[in-house]
Amino acid sequence: MPDSLRRFKADIFQALAHSTRIAILELLSDGELSAGVLIEKLGMEQANVSQHLGVLRAKHLVVNRKAGNQVFYSVRDRTIIEVLQLMRRYFHTQLKETSDMLDELDKPLEIVH
Amino acid sequence: MPDSLRRFKADIFQALAHSTRIAILELLSDGELSAGVLIEKLGMEQANVSQHLGVLRAKHLVVNRKAGNQVFYSVRDRTIIEVLQLMRRYFHTQLKETSDMLDELDKPLEIVH
DNA sequence: CAATTACATTCGAATATGCTAATATTCAAT
DNA sequence: ATTGAATATTAGCATATTCGAATGTAATTG
Numbered sequence: 001m002p003d004s005l006r007r008f009k010a011d012i013f014q015a016l017a018h019s020t021r022i023a024i025l026e027l028l029s030d031g032e033l034s035a036g037v038l039i040e041k042l043g044m045e046q047a048n049v050s051q052h053l054g055v056l057r058a059k060h061l062v063v064n065r066k067a068g069n070q071v072f073y074s075v076r077d078r079t080i081i082e083v084l085q086l087m088r089r090y091f092h093t094q095l096k097e098t099s100d101m102l103d104e105l106d107k108p109l110e111i112v113h
Numbered sequence: 114m115p116d117s118l119r120r121f122k123a124d125i126f127q128a129l130a131h132s133t134r135i136a137i138l139e140l141l142s143d144g145e146l147s148a149g150v151l152i153e154k155l156g157m158e159q160a161n162v163s164q165h166l167g168v169l170r171a172k173h174l175v176v177n178r179k180a181g182n183q184v185f186y187s188v189r190d191r192t193i194i195e196v197l198q199l200m201r202r203y204f205h206t207q208l209k210e211t212s213d214m215l216d217e218l219d220k221p222l223e224i225v226h
Numbered sequence: 227c228a229a230t231t232a233c234a235t236t237c238g239a240a241t242a243t244g245c246t247a248a249t250a251t252t253c254a255a256t
Numbered sequence: 257a258t259t260g261a262a263t264a265t266t267a268g269c270a271t272a273t274t275c276g277a278a279t280g281t282a283a284t285t286g
Contacts, residue, residue, distance in 0.1 A: 005204060009197065009200045010132045010135055013129040014127075017127035017129075018243090023119055026119075035264090039262095039263090045246070047245085047246070047248090050263060068252095069262050070262060079202060084122065086195060086196050087122045088122075090190060090192040090193065094190065127273095131274085147232085158277095160233090160275085161274080161275060161276075162233095164235085166234090179283095183231095
């Protein structure tokens, strides 16, 4: 497999590598929503959400449609939703295999010596 | 869905968000390989590959088995391989939809004037 | 016990990412 | 034309990632 394809994949994974962007894609999985509704449902700063939408747009994971004052977003390809679902399955498998996993999640903070 | 689960997913995606780590997982998809063989097949710096293996280990995407002098790595859960395969399908879909995609891929290299 | 092989870890510099606050832009309505 | 609402962009700072160079650590061999 050519490295260009791997870089493409890595780019997509990078776009998925943030809980807010995952939340956005999940919210959009049932159909399009305006930026305003997304901001409201996420309960986060407008600029912050807009930046995350910008990342998803840049990687073509979402498309946007302007309607007057508003901008409606939707997922471009359902395959991405499938990836997220596969990930959930992965989570459950791992949960069964190692219950330490949850402790591990908190670890990054322990780096403070 | 709780945010902790999204953060877990994001963490895994972060681990996948590098072409070298994707290459490692692909190389391991047919069975375990020693760190040395991985380094050789990747043709990269020993320390660099070891660091990437460290990331994959930290996120439990791979497990390692010590045998004397060597360390053998293998993917912990095939689901991750499935995610990579889904991603390949995604790539092909996108390729059909927008041929600009390839231009986008080469862009970073064109910085050399 | 050297010396070597196979990996891992640490350090430091470069680059990338994420956030808030502030500012722009774009369309709508008065 | 002004104002207001919805969204995007920029600036600046803090933190994270990535890399090569150097160093550390086990196990192996002589």
